[in-house]
Amino acid sequence: MSALGNIIRKEIKELLTPATFLPIIIMALIFGSMGNSIQGIQEQALESPVIGVINEDNSTFSMIANTTLHSYANVVFNSSSLSDKQAGLDAVQQRDGVALIVIPKNFTEQITNNHPGSIEVYWIMKGAGLLDTISSSVVEAIIAKVNTNISRELIQNNSSVNATIVLSPTQRVETTYFKSREFTGLSPNIIMSMLSSQSMFIPIIMMMIIIMSGSIVITSMALEKENKTLETLLTLPVKRTSIVTGKIVAAAVIGLLLAVIYMIGMGYYLQGFQMSGGINLASYGLVLNSTKFLLIGISLFVTLIAGLALCMLLGTYAKNYKSAQTLTIPITMLAMIPMFLTMFTDFDTLPIALKTLVFAIPFSHPMMAARSLLFDDYTLVVGGIIYVTIFAVVTISIVVWVFKTDRLLTGSMKKKRGKINTGLLFRKRF
Amino acid sequence: MATIVVDNLVKSYGSIEAVKGISFTVNEGEIFGLIGPNGAGKTTVLRIISTLLQITSGSINIAGHDLGKHPEEIRKLISYLPEDAGAYKNLTGKKYLQFIANFFDPKQNKSIVTKGVEITNLGERINDRVDTYSKGMMRRLLIGRALMIDPKLAILDEPTSGLDVLNAQEIRKIIKTFSQKGTTILLSSHNMLEVEFLCDRIALIANGRIVEEGKPVDLMKKYHAQNIEEVFTQVVQ
Numbered sequence: 172m173s174a175l176g177n178i179i180r181k182e183i184k185e186l187l188t189p190a191t192f193l194p195i196i197i198m199a200l201i202f203g204s205m206g207n208s209i210q211g212i213q214e215q216a217l218e219s220p221v222i223g224v225i226n227e228d229n230s231t232f233s234m235i236a237n238t239t240l241h242s243y244a245n246v247v248f249n250s251s252s253l254s255d256k257q258a259g260l261d262a263v264q265q266r267d268g269v270a271l272i273v274i275p276k277n278f279t280e281q282i283t284n285n286h287p288g289s290i291e292v293y294w295i296m297k298g299a300g301l302l303d304t305i306s307s308s309v310v311e312a313i314i315a316k317v318n319t320n321i322s323r324e325l326i327q328n329n330s331s332v333n334a335t336i337v338l339s340p341t342q343r344v345e346t347t348y349f350k351s352r353e354f355t356g357l358s359p360n361i362i363m364s365m366l367s368s369q370s371m372f373i374p375i376i377m378m379m380i381i382i383m384s385g386s387i388v389i390t391s392m393a394l395e396k397e398n399k400t401l402e403t404l405l406t407l408p409v410k411r412t413s414i415v416t417g418k419i420v421a422a423a424v425i426g427l428l429l430a431v432i433y434m435i436g437m438g439y440y441l442q443g444f445q446m447s448g449g450i451n452l453a454s455y456g457l458v459l460n461s462t463k464f465l466l467i468g469i470s471l472f473v474t475l476i477a478g479l480a481l482c483m484l485l486g487t488y489a490k491n492y493k494s495a496q497t498l499t500i501p502i503t504m505l506a507m508i509p510m511f512l513t514m515f516t517d518f519d520t521l522p523i524a525l526k527t528l529v530f531a532i533p534f535s536h537p538m539m540a541a542r543s544l545l546f547d548d549y550t551l552v553v554g555g556i557i558y559v560t561i562f563a564v565v566t567i568s569i570v571v572w573v574f575k576t577d578r579l580l581t582g583s584m585k586k587k588r589g590k591i592n593t594g595l596l597f598r599k600r601f
Numbered sequence: 602m603a604t605i606v607v608d609n610l611v612k613s614y615g616s617i618e619a620v621k622g623i624s625f626t627v628n629e630g631e632i633f634g635l636i637g638p639n640g641a642g643k644t645t646v647l648r649i650i651s652t653l654l655q656i657t658s659g660s661i662n663i664a665g666h667d668l669g670k671h672p673e674e675i676r677k678l679i680s681y682l683p684e685d686a687g688a689y690k691n692l693t694g695k696k697y698l699q700f701i702a703n704f705f706d707p708k709q710n711k712s713i714v715t716k717g718v719e720i721t722n723l724g725e726r727i728n729d730r731v732d733t734y735s736k737g738m739m740r741r742l743l744i745g746r747a748l749m750i751d752p753k754l755a756i757l758d759e760p761t762s763g764l765d766v767l768n769a770q771e772i773r774k775i776i777k778t779f780s781q782k783g784t785t786i787l788l789s790s791h792n793m794l795e796v797e798f799l800c801d802r803i804a805l806i807a808n809g810r811i812v813e814e815g816k817p818v819d820l821m822k823k824y825h826a827q828n829i830e831e832v833f834t835q836v837v838q
Contacts, residue, residue, distance in 0.1 A: 399687035403746075406651045406681040407704045408673065577654050581614060 191497060198504045220309045221268030223248030223259040230279040232288060232340070235324055236317045240272060243313045256293070260348070263295060269306040270294045272314075282321065285333050287342040290314060296349035296359040298517020299366045299542060307359040317341060350519075350546040354455055365452055366542060374510040374538040379433050380475065381534055384426025385482040385502040386495075391418055392486030393495030401579065411574040415567060419479040426475070452545070463544040470537040470556050477533040477563035478502070483570045487579055509535035518543075518551065533559045603662075604629045604754050604785040605650065610659035612645050619645045621809040622659065627802075632776070632786040634796045636829075637806035638837055643789040644684065646806075647758050650787065651681035664753050680752035684759040684789075686743050690732035694723055694742050697731060701746050717749030720775055737768040744772055748779050755779065757788040761795060773799055793830040803829070805836050812836050 172180070222244045226237045229251065240246060248255075248262040248271070259271045273291035282288040292314070297303055321340040325332060332340075347354040347362055354362060395401035404414065452458065459467070482502055489495040509532050512521065518529060518539055529535045536555030543551045573579060605627040612620040620642045627633040635643045648654045650661060652672040661668040663675045688697045698717040702710050718727050721741045726734070734742065740763070747755055760776060761769035769792075776799060780786050790796050796803055797817050805813040813820060813836045817829050826832045 398690060399683065399685050400689055402648075402651075402653060402683045403681065403686055403701075405653055406676060406679065407701070408676040409704055410673070580648070580653055 195500065198500065201504060201508060219243065219245040220270075220306050220313070221245045221247050221263060221266045222310060223250075223263040223268065223271040225250045225253060225255060225259055225271065225273045227251055227253055227276045228274050228278040228280075232279040232282050232321050232324070233274045235320050236274050236278070236290065236341075239317045239320050240313060243316060244310065260293060260295070267297075268295060269310050272310075282325075282336060282340050283330075283332060285336050287336060288321075288340060289344050290317070290341050291344045292346070292358075294345060294347040294349075294359050296347050296362060298520035299349070299363050300512075300514065300516035300520070301363070302515045303517050303520050304359045304363045311358070311360075314341070314343060350548070352456070352546070357455075365457075366545070371514055373541050374513050376430060377471070377474070377534060377538050378506040378510045380426050380430040380471075381478045381506040382499070382503050383429045383433075384422045384475065384479055385506075386499045387422040387425055388418055388479050388482040389486040389489055389495045389498050389502075390492065391422065392483065393489035393492050393498075396489065397491040405574075405579070411571050412567075415480075415483060415570050415574060418483060419476060419567075422479055422482075423475050426479075457545045459541065459544060466544060466549075466552050466556070467537065467540045470540045470552060470559070473556055473559045473563055474533050474537045477559050477566060478506075480563055480566035480570055481505075481533075484566060484573065487570070487573050505532050506534045508532060509538050513538045513542075530555070530558070533562050602629050603627065604631075604664050605633075605787060606662040607646070607650070608660045608662075610646065610649065610661060611657045612642075612649060612654065613657045619809055620649075623806070623809070623811050624659075625804050625811060625814060627785055627787055629785055630780060630783045631801045632780045632788065632799050634800035634803040635787070635789040635806055636791070636793070636796055636803055636833060637789075641806040642809040643806055644758055647681070647756050647787065647789055650754075651679060651756050652676055653681070678753040679756060680747040680750060680754070681756045682743055682747040682758060682760060684762050688731045688739065688742060688746070691730065693730055694718075694721065694727040694734070694738075697742065698727075698746060698749065702749070705750050713749050716751075717745040719745075720748055721745035722771070737764050740764055740772065741768065744775060748775065748784070751779075751782075752784060754785045754787065757786060759790055760788055761790070761792065769795070793828060793833060797829045805833060807837050 222240065224237060224240050224246050226233055226249075247266045247268060248259045250259060253273060253275075256271065256273065263269070263271050271293040273293070275289055275291060278288040278290075292310070294307055296307070318339065318341050322337055324330075325337045325340060330337065343358070345356060345358045347357050347359055349359070349362060357365075392401075395404065405411075482499075485498045485501065486495070489498050509529055512525065512529055513535065518526065518535075521529060529539075536552070536559055540552045540555065543549075603626045605625075607623060607625050610620055610623045611618065623642070623646060625633070635646060637643050645654065649656060650663070650668070652668065652675055656669055664678055666674045666678075668675055688694075689700070692700065695714065695718060698714050698721075699710070702713040702717070705713060721727060721744070723738060723741060726738060727742075731739070731742070740761070744757075744760065747757065755776075757776070761772050764772065773795060776786055776788075786799075788799070790799075800817060802814070802816050803820070804811045813832070815823070817832075820832045821827070821829065824832045824835050826835065
């Protein structure tokens with residue numbers, strides 16, 4: 172074998188380990204299943220949207236509008252009286268629909284009198300994620316089609332209405348129902364934009380904090396082993412809980428500092444994407460008061476502790492700096508899953524399997540907390556805090572237990588005093 | 602008075618029994634050497650006594666404390682120097698000693714560090730970062746770290762491993778001095794000259810068992826040997 176071949180063979184052998192491949196395989200599997208679920212949501216959204224139609228105006232243009240709506244949407248409720256509005260909303264909601272569209276009495280008359288004909292749209296918004304508003308975008312496109320068809324009719328009949336009305340014969344009058352609230356004059360897309368800081372900024376900050384602090388903890392454990400300082404540390408008169416807590420707290424502080432530095436730049440970058448359109452969230456009762464901020468802080472704190480405890484546990488497997496880098500992959504992955512899911516969808520609109528996954532990942536909770544609290548959903552946030560606290564306590568207890576066993580030094584676990592150990596590895600000389 | 606009492610100690614890793622029922626006693630102020638071929642179980646015994654590994658069966662008593670029940674109490678009395686130990690590379694030698702001293706009596710902190718600096722005998726280099734130290738300097742720093750707290754029991758795994766003759770001699774003198782002041786020393790070594798020079802008593806370990814134990818002089822007489830190396834060869838073979 173040539174010298175080059177010899178080196179390549181040795182390098183491949185060194186890199187071809189389960190530690191290198193397992194995290195990537197797991198990541199590929201999770202992202203694959205996530206992709207399938209998101210694709211499912213997209214496909215569902217791109218189907219003919221379910222709507223209800225109340226047409227009070229039985230004349231030319233309203234008929235065009237009505238026909239267009241029936242052609243492109245799945246109309247599950249039909250009426251000619253506005254008094255059926257609540258029944259219509261209920262019917263649409265029952266069928267998991269998007270909107271109830273009302274064509275008022277004077278629709279055709281308005282257009283012929285050179286005023287845009289009003290189309291009242293009562294949106295039923297399910298979630299504030301990017302994918303959740305696809306259905307409403309499809310309905311908006313159908314309404315645009317109504318507009319085009321009426322324009323065509325006006326042009327074909329050489330109508331006397333002015334050019335502006337010919338080009339834009341209708342106007343939307345919108346009301347959105349979202350999480351038991353009524354948003355007059357706002358469409359789901361605008362609401363989603365209003366909430367974009369909660370949807371994008373907070374998950375990215377959380378992900379950065381977790382990855383940075385987690386990496387610090389895992390690397391710290393790896394370096395203790397690589398630099399042969401761990402044995403000395405473990406024979407000093409210091410409690411194992413103090414060693415674990417000390418490493419977690421230090422990593423949390425440094426991780427927060429790094430995240431702040433990182434996010435100063437990221438904040439400016441993301442400002443360019445904020446599309447609140449000058450709408451004040453407070454005017455719709457969407458306010459984060461001091462209690463809510465406190466809950467977000469608690470959620471963030473317990474999650475950070477839980478995440479770092481998890482990293483400590485992974486860190487006990489790190490043999491050196493190189494393996495520490497590999498071990499950060501599962502944490503990165505666990506932070507990215509809820510980040511993308513909360514960006515693209517709403518927890519409420521997720522399929523039950525993904526809902527369980529998102530809830531089980533501790534990092535999800537601070538990512539979802541701000542948006543939930545804006546809509547006074549305390550159950551998810553408080554439930555999340557309780558769950559993550561239990562997760563953190565259990566994980567820290569496991570880490571402390573591992574620190575008390577032989578595992579840290581030999582890779583083996585002692586099961587019971589007096590009985591033979593179930594050794595995983597026996598790599599240390601004795 | 603005995604500082605260490607090891608009784609029928611067994612340590613298993615899965616199906617492999619690394620230590621097979623070892624018993625020995627080390628008296629206060631004594632230097633006791635564990636010697637044996639590679640893989641005999643010396644380091645495992647030292648790690649167990651240092652509270653790093655758990656006991657599979659048997660018992661160990663250190664200065665009146667049961668190791669299985671009160672490892673925290675034992676950690677206050679011992680100092681362990683692993684064979685391939687390192688120090689935090691981003692610290693200077695002095696800062697490293699300060700870091701370790703902080704785990705002990707806060708009132709004695711300064712005097713502990715001063716003593717550590719004195720033992721290391723690194724001069725001005727004590728203020729340099731650890732990652733600039735040679736192997737000899739690193740070992741001196743670690744010996745300083747291990748002995749500066751005046752431990753009741755110092756457990757030294759190959760204390761002069763990898764050192765040149767002069768550095769090794771210096772460290773042996775330091776160990777001897779501490780023993781004379783009352784510190785009990787338990788050490789392992791491959792260096793038979795070192796063992797002969799340092800140890801009051803030795804135990805020869807092979808395949809996880811003590812095969813011979815006694816004063817170096819008595820063992821040499823018993824085996825009609827010129828030195829401990831000959832005793833070692835005869836016993837192990």
